[in-house]
Amino acid sequence: MKLSTPRYTFCLISQLTFMLCDLIFNCVSLFPKSRDGLLVLFIFQDLFLILSITTMLMTFFTTYLFQAGLVEVLIRKFRAAGSVIMAYVAASIILHAVWLLEKWGDPESVSTPMLIVLFTLQRCLSPWYYFFYKRAALRVSDPRFYEDIDWINQQLQSH
Template sequence: MKLSTPRYTFCLFSQLTFMFCDLIFNCISLFPKSRDGLLVLFIFQDLFLVLSVTIMLITFFSTYLFQAGLAALLLRRLRAAGAAVAAYVLASVALHAVWLLEKWADPRALSTPLLVVLFTLQRCLSPWYYFWCKRAALRVADPRLYEDVDWMSAQPPR
């Protein structure tokens, strides 16, 4: 099944929109003073992360490589993106959980070392997440991934 241009355009646009929303949420997450505002902000940020990963998986699953049972070739081509996305999602969820637990107990409490470490880790991983996620979305546009061609048989086995 060939990925049509409108479908791919929608997937790419959705992916970029979700990444942009995540970037905006990262920027404004320092401003909410109430714990309820922080909770709503983190719920939406995590929702957009899940939707971004879902769109990425939909595009991966629609490739010929995946449908023909050659998922190992596809995973080999996109493993860095998968690792970056997994690390960022885990860091974001951990940061949100710790941040909410600390703010829920005492809204005026100072940040703990764990929160500072998680915050720094999540913010350092975010550029890698944006880069690899966008790169994977653009690599999935390769028409060779949607048809049976000779380059797949020339791939070395691993």
């Protein structure tokens, strides 16, 4: 796929960087024993998740489809990615909140079953998030979303 301008390349690189940061924070979050270190890690991980979603939304808003009011085509094309991304963000934030609430008073305490279930859910969702986020970032960088009127007409007629 050919990217038409350096702006799309910059957006794609920044999206992949945010995704890589999330992966690194997922790996490193098991190591800190202090509650302050864990809090800082979770704050940065949530910050990068919010930045990645913001960058993805900005790329959606700059498409010709969005500007022409054809949002239903974008929703149809990126529904699965949006669902997985929102599920992962929700699972991450809930996990971080529960983890901090349980470990704040006693960092050496044994994890409760709820924390283990949330941890497992978030870790199982993460590969799906990485796959769908990267796929959506690559697909929305397609120049057809920005300039190809014939392709857009074909998409409207197919539904």
